[in-house]
Amino acid sequence: MAAPAHSDTTRSDIVVELAGVYKTFRQRQRSEKLSEALSGLIHPRFREVRALQDINLTIHRGEIVAYAGPNGAGKSTTVKLLSSVLSPDAGLIRVLGMDPIRDRARYVNHIGVVFGQRTELWWDHPVAASFEWKRVVWDIPDERYRRMLGVVTELLGLGEFFNSLVRELSLGQKMRADLGLALIHEPEILFLDEPTIGLDVLAKRNVLQFIKDLNRPSTGSGQAVTVMVTSHDMSDLEQLAGRIVLIDKGRIAFDGDFERLRSQFTSRRHLLIETPDGVAPVFDHAALVKSEAGRHEYIFDAARVNISDLLAQAAAQTPILDVETHRESIDDVIADIYEKWQGRKT
Numbered sequence: 001m002a003a004p005a006h007s008d009t010t011r012s013d014i015v016v017e018l019a020g021v022y023k024t025f026r027q028r029q030r031s032e033k034l035s036e037a038l039s040g041l042i043h044p045r046f047r048e049v050r051a052l053q054d055i056n057l058t059i060h061r062g063e064i065v066a067y068a069g070p071n072g073a074g075k076s077t078t079v080k081l082l083s084s085v086l087s088p089d090a091g092l093i094r095v096l097g098m099d100p101i102r103d104r105a106r107y108v109n110h111i112g113v114v115f116g117q118r119t120e121l122w123w124d125h126p127v128a129a130s131f132e133w134k135r136v137v138w139d140i141p142d143e144r145y146r147r148m149l150g151v152v153t154e155l156l157g158l159g160e161f162f163n164s165l166v167r168e169l170s171l172g173q174k175m176r177a178d179l180g181l182a183l184i185h186e187p188e189i190l191f192l193d194e195p196t197i198g199l200d201v202l203a204k205r206n207v208l209q210f211i212k213d214l215n216r217p218s219t220g221s222g223q224a225v226t227v228m229v230t231s232h233d234m235s236d237l238e239q240l241a242g243r244i245v246l247i248d249k250g251r252i253a254f255d256g257d258f259e260r261l262r263s264q265f266t267s268r269r270h271l272l273i274e275t276p277d278g279v280a281p282v283f284d285h286a287a288l289v290k291s292e293a294g295r296h297e298y299i300f301d302a303a304r305v306n307i308s309d310l311l312a313q314a315a316a317q318t319p320i321l322d323v324e325t326h327r328e329s330i331d332d333v334i335a336d337i338y339e340k341w342q343g344r345k346t
Contacts, residue, residue: 016059021091066237069247112182116194152180172203267303274322281314
């Protein structure tokens with residue numbers, strides 16, 4: 001596993017620490033056969049699922065950390081541990097110096113949590129009612145509540161639907177309201193589990209921009225909020241985070257920046273060449289992906305061949321009208337990594 005570089009930080013900057021964390025679930029197994037189903041009532045069978053295995057992770061104050069992996073890798077389990085929904089079977093968890101389970105009453109006042117597939121908003125009430133409920137139940141001081149309500153209303157554009165019924169809102173509006181609700185008590189760290197799931201392009205862009213603004217010290221209370229975010233949309237994560245942690249089968253498989261991830265797992269690049277006669281040049285070390293209307297796309301390994309050599313070969317075969325080159329998309333890079341992991345034995 002690649003180790004993250006944090007040479008410019010000290011231990012006092014650590015806000016999240018997991019050391020040797022394990023979490024296992026037991027899933028009851030049922031059979032479709034009647035005889036086995038009846039037997040299972042007396043002697044139930046269980047399957048052990050090792051959700052997390054020896055997780056060691058630190059997050060420093062002010063970081064935005066992307067936490068990703070295939071379905072069932074352990075992402076949501078980690079977020080639930082950090083948000084005090086679950087407790088570990090073994091290992092140490094400290095967030096802001098507190099144990100999420102033992103110090104829960106004090107701890108939850110310092111964190112914000114948003115699960116993209118669930119909401120804390122009251123379905124048949126105006127958005128404002130959910131905010132007022134949290135102010136009262138969480139005993140948020142009036143000055144802090146008014147200040148933070150102003151901040152999240154401005155950053156998230158809540159004013160246009162703050163007095164509307166939650167059930168009448170779009171997905172994007174509900175997500176913005178959920179984010180505002182998670183922040184109204186002014187948390188120091190925010191855990192986001194699939195915050196852009198189901199959103200359209202514009203709503204997604206607004207949510208991503210809000211998270212970036214939130215992480216800047218100039219907004220809110222003047223202190224950058226630390227963010228840990230999970231998502232299956234890698235382009236979203238690459239826009240947000242400088243650091244990505246990949247988890248596979250309950251273990252951390254990579255921890256570093258996106259550039260290191262790309263260089264470690266792939267050196268593929270795409271080359272697009274436009275020719276006037278529609279002829280696709282032939283290369284020794286580049287594969288033709290598609291050819292249409294005089295535009296030809298190739299994939300090549302930048303570690304094995306220079307683009308200048310490819311262009312020289314192309315120019316020797318046909319006139320060239322235009323040339324483009326770009327890296328593999330982060331989604332394709334991650335998809336290839338997941339495919340390799342699926343081919344390994346557990």
